[in-house]
Amino acid sequence: MVVGTVAGAVLLPLLAVPAHAESPTAPAVDLTGLGGVLLSALTQGAPGSMARIDDGNSVYRVATGVADRGSERTMSDADRFRIGSVTKTFTAVVLLQLVDEKKLELDAPVNRYLPGLLPDDRITVRHVLGHRSGLYDYTNDMFAKTVPGFEAVRKQVFTPRELVKRSLSRPRTNAPGAAYSYSNTNFVVAGMLIEKLTGNAVRTEYQNRIIEPLKLRDTFYVHPAMKIPGRHAHGYLTPDQASAPLVDATEQTVSWAQSAGALISSTRDLNTFLSALLGGRLTSAAQLAQMERWMPSGTGQAYGLGLRRRDLSCGVSVYGHTGAVQGFYTYAFASKDGKRALAAVANTSNNGAVLNTMLRTLDSVFCGKAVKTVKAPRGKAPVERHEDVAPARTLD
Ligand code: REX
Numbered sequence: 001m002v003v004g005t006v007a008g009a010v011l012l013p014l015l016a017v018p019a020h021a022e023s024p025t026a027p028a029v030d031l032t033g034l035g036g037v038l039l040s041a042l043t044q045g046a047p048g049s050m051a052r053i054d055d056g057n058s059v060y061r062v063a064t065g066v067a068d069r070g071s072e073r074t075m076s077d078a079d080r081f082r083i084g085s086v087t088k089t090f091t092a093v094v095l096l097q098l099v100d101e102k103k104l105e106l107d108a109p110v111n112r113y114l115p116g117l118l119p120d121d122r123i124t125v126r127h128v129l130g131h132r133s134g135l136y137d138y139t140n141d142m143f144a145k146t147v148p149g150f151e152a153v154r155k156q157v158f159t160p161r162e163l164v165k166r167s168l169s170r171p172r173t174n175a176p177g178a179a180y181s182y183s184n185t186n187f188v189v190a191g192m193l194i195e196k197l198t199g200n201a202v203r204t205e206y207q208n209r210i211i212e213p214l215k216l217r218d219t220f221y222v223h224p225a226m227k228i229p230g231r232h233a234h235g236y237l238t239p240d241q242a243s244a245p246l247v248d249a250t251e252q253t254v255s256w257a258q259s260a261g262a263l264i265s266s267t268r269d270l271n272t273f274l275s276a277l278l279g280g281r282l283t284s285a286a287q288l289a290q291m292e293r294w295m296p297s298g299t300g301q302a303y304g305l306g307l308r309r310r311d312l313s314c315g316v317s318v319y320g321h322t323g324a325v326q327g328f329y330t331y332a333f334a335s336k337d338g339k340r341a342l343a344a345v346a347n348t349s350n351n352g353a354v355l356n357t358m359l360r361t362l363d364s365v366f367c368g369k370a371v372k373t374v375k376a377p378r379g380k381a382p383v384e385r386h387e388d389v390a391p392a393r394t395l396d
Contacts (some may be wrong), residue, residue, distance in 0.1 A: 001252035003005045013077035017057075021358055024259070025368070026055075026340055026366070026368075027366075027367060028363040028369075029060060029340075029364070029365075030368045031060060031062070031364075032049060032187070032286065033363070033364035033369065034364035034365060035062055036065035036364075037361050037364055037366070038050065038063075038064050040357045040360075041065075041357045041358055042064060044351065045246075045351050045353070045354060046065065046067030046187065046236075046239060046329075046346040046347060046348040046351070046354045047065050047075075047234075047236055047246070047348060048066045048067055048074075048233060048242060048346070049063070049064055049075065049344070049346040049347070049349045049358070049364075050075050050076070050077045050267065050268075050344070050345055051063075051077070051267065051344040051345070052081070052266075052271060052342070052343050053271075053342050053365055054077065054271040054272070054275060054340070054341045055339065055341075056339055061077040061316060061370060061371040062079070063075040063077045063079075065188070065347075067232070067233040067347065068233070069236065069246070069248075074245070075171055075267075076231075077267050077268070077269075078230070078231060079230055079231055079232070079266070080218050080230060080264050080266050081084065081230065081233045081262055081264065081330070082228065082234060082235060082263075082266070082323075082328045083263050083265045083323045084261045084264075084271050084322075084324050084329075085184075085257075085322060085323045085324065086152065086264060086265070086322070086323040086330055086332045087259065087260065088190075088260060088261070088306045088321060089306045089307055089321045089332075090206055090273070090275070090313075091190045091191060091194065091202070091259045091306060092129050092190070092305050092306020092307065093283060094206065094210070095109065095129065095190055095282045096258040096284055096287040096288075096305070097282070098197055098198070098211055099288070099290070100113060100283060100286075100287050103198075105131075106125050106126040106305075107126055108125060109121045110123050110133075110189060111123070111126075112126060113116045113125075113193055113196050113197060114189075114193065114196055115193055115285075116204050117164065117189070118133075118164075118168075119168060119232050120346050121171075121232070122176040122192030123135070124177070125175045125178050126252070126290075126305065126386045127176050128186040128187075128189050128190055128193075128293060129186070129190060129306050130180070130303060130304065130305055131178070131183060132177050132178055132180055132181070132183060132305055133176060133178065133183070133185075133186055133189075134174040134179070134181060135164075135172060135173075135183050135185040135186055136168075136171065136172060136173055136183060136185065137167070137182065137183035137184050138163060138166035138167045138170070138184070139184050140152070140258065141166070142256060145239065145240070145351050146237065146238075146239060146240045147240070147244075147247055149218070150237060153252075153253075153255070154226075154253070155223040155226065155249075156255055156256070157250070157253055158192060158255045158256065158258075159257045160189075160192045160195075160258060161192075163184075163185065164185060164188060164192075164243070167185040178302055180297045182297070183257075184257060184260040184261065186258060186260070187259055187260030187306070188257075190259055190260075191258055191259025194259065199312060201207075202221065202258070203223070203380075206219075210273065210282065214269075214273060215272075217269070218265055218269045219264065219265040219266070219269045219273075220263075220264045221263055221264075222262075223253060223254060223255060223258055224255050224265065226251040227251055228264050229264070232264075232353060233328075233347045234251070234324060234327070234347060234349045235248070235249050235325070235327015235328040235347050235348070236248060236249065236347055237249040237326040237327050237348070237349055237350055238328050238348055238351040239350070240350070242299055246348065247326075248327070249326035249327035249336055252326065255392035256323060261323065261325055262368055264323070267343035267345065268344075268396070270330075270332040270341075270343040270366070271332075271342070272341075274319070274320050274332055274333070274334040274338060275331075275334055275338040275339065276342045277338065278319055278336065278337060278338030278358055279338040279339075280310065287335045289387070290304075291305045291306065292304045292306045292307065293305070293320065294317070306321070307319060308321050309319070309360065311335065312362055312366055312367055313363065313367065314366070314367035314368075316335075316366045317336065318334060319333060319335075320333035324349050326350075326357070327347060327349070328345060328346065328347055328348075328349060329345065329346045329354060329358055330343065330345050331334065331344045331350075331359065331361060333342070333362055333366075334343075335366065340365070342361060344358055344361040346358050346364075
């Protein structure tokens with residue numbers, strides 16, 4: 001048991017189940033540093049935070065704060081949560097399996113499979129999966145005002161075509177293939193491709209191709225149902241006005257994101273998933289190599305196909321995805337071979353300081369003590385990688 005001590009905050013004990021580091025070449029996980037990072041997220045406004053590391057046969061689990069502000073139930077790494085855009089990696093895996101099965105060509109136009117959907121025949125499947133299509137991200141407008149934007153869609157059910165239509169009502173951001181420009185529209189189109197090519201709902205394909213083979217017991221696609229099944233953390237959305245109370249955003253359809261962000265999972269399942277993917281157990285080696293053809297997407301970052309690479313300060317690169325849905329921030333990353341995997345979650349969002357702090361869990365886990373941890377800034381901080389999240393705060 002590790003007990004966190006950060007001045008000025010009410011802190012619950014950190015529950016850690018440590019073991020020795022597995023990999024002889026990788027630096028030892030800095031559990032103390034990790035605990036400090038998770039506690040910092042609490043001082044910056046997250047009700048709770050947690051992380052799980054799977055490192056060969058060793059498992060480390062750390063959780064602090066509360067999963068539910070009403071009952072004050074303590075956060076547990078067993079709690080399910082909304083994983084936001086980590087869903088994109090699942091969606092990409094399904095499509096790359098379809099490439100393996102010769103049902104899809106990465107360099108074919110999307111319109112070959114979905115005739116007339118997009119206004120430009122030059123937009124390929126590869127452009128969509130790599131955020132290089134130029135299709136405008138309709139969530140920029142949807143969530144320009146954070147809480148009103150969320151409440152307007154919380155219970156709504158969209159068809160994928162309605163979401164694409166919203167995107168197409170705005171100019172495209174770049175010519176096909178010309179630039180990286182993050183857009184949820186791309187992964188809505190990806191979901192439509194899955195449904196067209198298989199004749200099944202995306203839920204069935206996630207289930208048959210990933211959830212069942214990997215025995216993921218906490219992973220669900222329940223859209224358009226609004227509840228998270230079973231034991232879960234509540235998600236708290238931070239309003240744009242500094243003094244306004246957090247909004248419990250747990251229950252929502254996530255229909256605004258669907259195959260771009262509506263999956264529910266747990267830290268254990270995310271680690272199992274990424275280890276399997278990077279270990280070559282979900283696609284052929286050739287398709288994993290396609291997912292890992294990197295385009296720069298910001299300082300120290302690159303995007304492949306539904307997969308991010310982050311280059312850490314200690315020289316190690318990690319592979320996975322980030323997620324931001326109302327009430328939850330997720331970092332799910334693993335080493336190149338998938339043998340060490342980290343899933344870290346805070347149950348708040350629209351809080352740049354917490355997002356930046358949670359990013360530091362990667363250093364603690366993959367760089368060990370090799371990295372000097374800088375003290376987390378208090379109060380507001382610029383949102384890390386702001387080009388990838390809906391626009392900066394505006395007043396509600
Ligand atoms: C939605 C707005 C942000 C969140 C978004 N989320 O596009 C996707 C995702 C599904 O997970 N993206 C992450 C809201 C960044 C990724 O790919 O790594 N923000 C919030 C606002 C801002 O409403 N006005 O923070 O909850």
